[in-house]
Amino acid sequence: MLFVMDATISGPHFAIPLHLAPFKQLLCFSGEQNFIRFPTVRIRELKDDYIKFELRDTDTSIANALRRIMIAEVPTLAIDLVEMESNSSVLNDEFIAHRLGLIPLKSERAMEMRLSRDCDACDGDGSCEYCSIEFNLNVKCNSDQTLDVTSHDLVSSDPSVVPVDNSFAQDISGFDAPEARGVLIVKLRRGQELKLRAIARKGIGKDHAKWSPAATVAFQFEPEIHINEALMETLTLEEKKEWVDSCPTKVFEVDPQTQQVVVVDAEAYTYDEEILKKADAMGKPGLVEIISREDSFIFTVESTGAIQASQMFINAIDILKTKLDAVRLSFDTEEADDQFGELGHHMRGGGIDLVSRVIQ
Amino acid sequence: MGKQTMGTPCQALQFRADNKLYRIQTPQTPVARTENWAKFNVDQFPTGTNAIVAVLAYTGYDMEDAMILNKSAVERGMFHGQIYKTETIDLTKMRRKGDGIVNVFARSDVAGARKGAPAPVQNSNFVDTDGLPYIGQIMVEGNPYCSVLNTVTGNAKISKLKGGDKAVVDFVAAVGTGPKEPMQKVSIRMRYGRNPVIGDKFSSRHGQKGVLSQQWPDIDMPFSAVTGMRPDLIINPHAFPSRMTIGMLLESMAAKVGVLKGEFVNATPFQKCVSDPKSSKKNKDESLVDKYGKQLKEYGFNYHGTEVMYSGVLGTEMTCEIYIGVVYYQRLRHMVGDKYQVRSTGAVNPVTRQPVKGRKFGGGIRFGEMERDSLLAHGAAYLLHDRLHTCSDYHTADVCVRCGSLLSTTPVIQQKSSAAFAMGLGSNKESRIICRVCSSSRDIELVAMPYVFRYLASELAAMNIKLTLTIGNG
């Protein structure tokens, strides 16, 4: 399987529905059966840190693979090594180092950077342009007022890699003044000091959650709702209203004019089956039929700010492609059978196909 | 909260020198709380975390009061904690009556120390010239952390870190030292990191305690399609029926409402009995489940607190709706790091030659009567022999068959016959076992027995009781 993206997403200013497609999905294993599908992506909502889209014409395995990769395998940068020079704050060294690690850093560069364990240009001491970015922090409190040390106090050696500026959170109530919105590291009182050198490295969420770019990635199967109109008409208006209200989310509505039950938001349905139970309880089983479409998914992706949510999705596809390539590259080779065993048979299209190949 | 929890033991932790303190790194205040919570300022000493708890059997690692934690949540700091241990070194106790101050805190290479004193044991990285450690220094077993110099002999006594754990020097304090005389007493506080590992113990406030059995990464945990939430903690539904901790289920639901509302929930027990019967007539008959169920529904959640969840591994919908909510969980101070015992060979009791007991000494765990019965019942005789004999106090003794004594035999070194010596066959000495009672070296057999048996024979002999063995071939 191979994804090829024809269109690219760029900028946060896209209007809402954008047709991004067709994903040209090539079948990588020649064989008689043809499973070619052309998954499509339709973007519904796009912000810097949020994307909602539909993924159609593919199956659960792909959808879940993308979810898992977005959470655990899209690389970002995070502080990984902290050298304390002076710490007279109330928090101990490990505590501060851990907090520093969790600060999201702008990680547009992460995809082309090297993992420090794979980098042969350095010994991992932080003075290497391919794998590390150095940060310095030097704060001392000289006033009687408590001093907040925030991510804004981190001085980066690379202007493109800085702590995420979450001033977009302006519309969220309960935050302090905009300029004070860096990630709080520690508070200092008079005379206390914090001085350290930190090295950020590339990594993935599988190694440590601090490298995960995703705050939330979730998908749901698209529901298809069919109301049995004839049976519905046997209900009184009161019963209709009662039935509609039994759903915890607002999926149905009684049209005030026609007094008919209509689907207002099919996707609000959470598969909780409350309305089905209600219909049964009212003695009207089969009032509504709800099918979950096994090939259509609605994704909601939220980013920590390390990379744009849309970029996270694109990177996830790239990573999935690389992983599939690794499988494909080795399937022809001698070792393939040792490596994949049964799976190797599947990849060649089953046992019979294997025999015919041997004959040729 | 209780004596078992790892919480916030005190506010002045920075300046204290308690023997041992447990502390949790990022505690929270519970969402569901009682009226007395504020009255007694419990918020000043928080003890746990509002964990997102799902009640389901997932992967089997939550069987029998085990629980699963979300590895990624732990990596983000959930239930991280430390132990602080303080050691006080008092030099006045080493002082003899009438002597002046002989011992001082100093490194052995300090000026004024005896010329030709042994070089400091590569400890300048750990101990400063004042004989005390650097604050913030990371140490492993065997690293020196304190040096006491005897100004008369010039010898330095070095304290080394014990135990296999990594420690960090947290704090050093001079105790009761006047301005004139040199420092005689210090307290050194070490900090041991104690982040959750498999085998650690956790509990909700309802006594639902469990042992961490596996940490699953975020991607493997089930997720809710609506909110995308993954639980922090998974507990098995079988923990509830027999224990009937309804309170925990109610807390889960109530705190879920509280979290959605952004408000604390009043979880005071017997509220209905105490409240004025006239004022809240309408709500009196409403059950808590109804009260919170209605509110959950308003926020678009299921009335009963359940949610449709998807398997994180497969991405498929799970057949059951999962009861998921917010429960205040505490970390208890029983940690495997402090409790595990291993032994292959090691220290033995010099009297019985049996393995010693106790974790500190690398001892074994007692294989008692009941365990013995169990192996007998299984017919595992070889294993029984291995545990109780071979791996314990296996011993071979020479027994005189004639008189049956195992105490009267002794090796005697004799000159070899001159003929053998003349032929140059090795040493001219040979050792033989003789029985002192029978004055004979014939009929002496080597018999395997537990060493305690020989000890028993000796003890009986001291009481004038003779113990004889009958040796035969059957």
Ligand SMILES: [Zn+2]
């Ligand atoms: Zn490098």
Ligand SMILES: [Zn+2]
């Ligand atoms: Zn004898």
